[in-house]
Amino acid sequence: MTDTMKALLLGRGPEWVLDDVPVPEPGRGEVLIRNRASATNNADLPMLAEADPTHGGTGKESIAGFEYAGEIAAVGEDAGRWKVGDPVMGTFPSAFAEYLVADHRFVLPRPQALAPEVACALPTALLTEFGALTVAGFQPGQSVLSTGASTSIGMIGIQIAKTLGASKIIATTRSTDKKDLLTRLGADTVIVTGKDDDLTRAVLAATDGEGANVVLDHVAGDTFAACLPATAADGQVVNIGRLAGPATTIDLDALSFRHLTVHGVSFGFSRDWETVPILEGLHPEILPAVDRGDITPVIDTTLNIQQYREAADRLRSGTTIGKIVFTLA
Structure with missing residues (x-):
């Protein structure tokens, strides 16, 4: 595993910026995920505008995105049952990157047969x-x-x-x-x-x-x-x-x-007492239905992360049907 990774950043202007940043390390209760694909959400463009320093935004730099799918790359202390190599998906901040760290309680198992570029469009x-x-x-x-x-x-x-x-x-x-x-x-x-x-x-x-x-x-x-x-x-x-x-x-x-x-309702990451039980409730019926193919996302467009400008333009067009997905090598 390298020390740096590709990530889409907020806070440098009106558009995302693809840059090299350090690979994060998992702390207590966290896992490091090797991300293979990410999906866009309605909040992505408003957050980009809010951070844009050229138009009165905060100028605070951060990694964009929420949804991801890949596999566990490293496990911190007290991070539950997860093991390196486990296929996973989820929704958590800083997902438009080759690696991300997430609270282990917010991570969902990804069915083996479900490709990351499909799975990433489900968790939110x-x-x-x-x-x-x-x-x-x-x-x-x-x-x-x-x-x-x-x-x-x-x-x-x-x-x-x-x-x-x-x-x-x-x-x-x-x-x-x-x-x-x-x-x-x-x-x-x-x-x-x-x-x-x-x-x-x-x-x-x-x-x-x-x-x-x-x-x-x-x-x-x-x-x-x-x-x-x-x-x-x-x-x-x-x-x-x-x-x-x-x-x-x-x-x-x-x-x-x-x-x-x-x-x-607004299921946020700071309200773990509310969100974690909902995620746990997916296991008996909903995740098996995903595995069977009874619940599938609608994908509008699949693009390489290098094509982020095209993705932003398509989001702004308001003509998407379903998710735009980024793939990450």
Whole structure:
């Protein structure tokens, strides 16, 4: 193993910079991962802009990225069951690099047959979508509404809900072109927002007037407000993303008279008491489903890490369907 590695850095300007940096060493409770592939996330570009010193950003240098897949290269003290050579995947800061150090509790086993360039596109969505269903107390036989379901994590959420035994999965998208894709992934009803009836009416029609038992909202804004009267009595509404903005006006009658419970989730690395149990909860049903191929990511583009400028341009275009993946030699 060399002393230096290639990594994409924030904090030097408006674009990522590929440079040589020291290979980190694992401390107590940590593992060193030889990263083979990384996937992009919605937070990558905002974090790049926030660190850009040429446009008022912090100028704080750090390694970009969160999702990775590779194998264990070294194990620190008290780092659990991991052994050198174990295939792994996960979500943790500083993932756009040939090596990264991660808290061993946040690392997931990677099925042997799952290539790193596929596996790296799973962990954030597995954590977020399974976590949201867990917070909602989802039970087999319940119906699920997923707004903004054609997002990368939303598409995984459909597959997780199906794996866990949802009775009906209703998905929304703004694009007619994505309707067939969402159906193939497991959605029973796909609502094209802005083209079909309004969201509330369409969901009620798809659920015989009852509404969805669990709502996974990736959109927020007015969509969040429309979800409340589209949720079944005693239902659970979980806000995950805010693609339409963080502000909305809601009808409190829809919330109160239907006896709804609203949750907000953001599974961070500093909230280990919350995040680690969710990751552990993936082992009984979700990871075996990944191994079987029942849960698979949608990959938009696979690029070598040297093509990072092309990746950033494609992210900014807003036309991606699924993840952009970087491969690392």
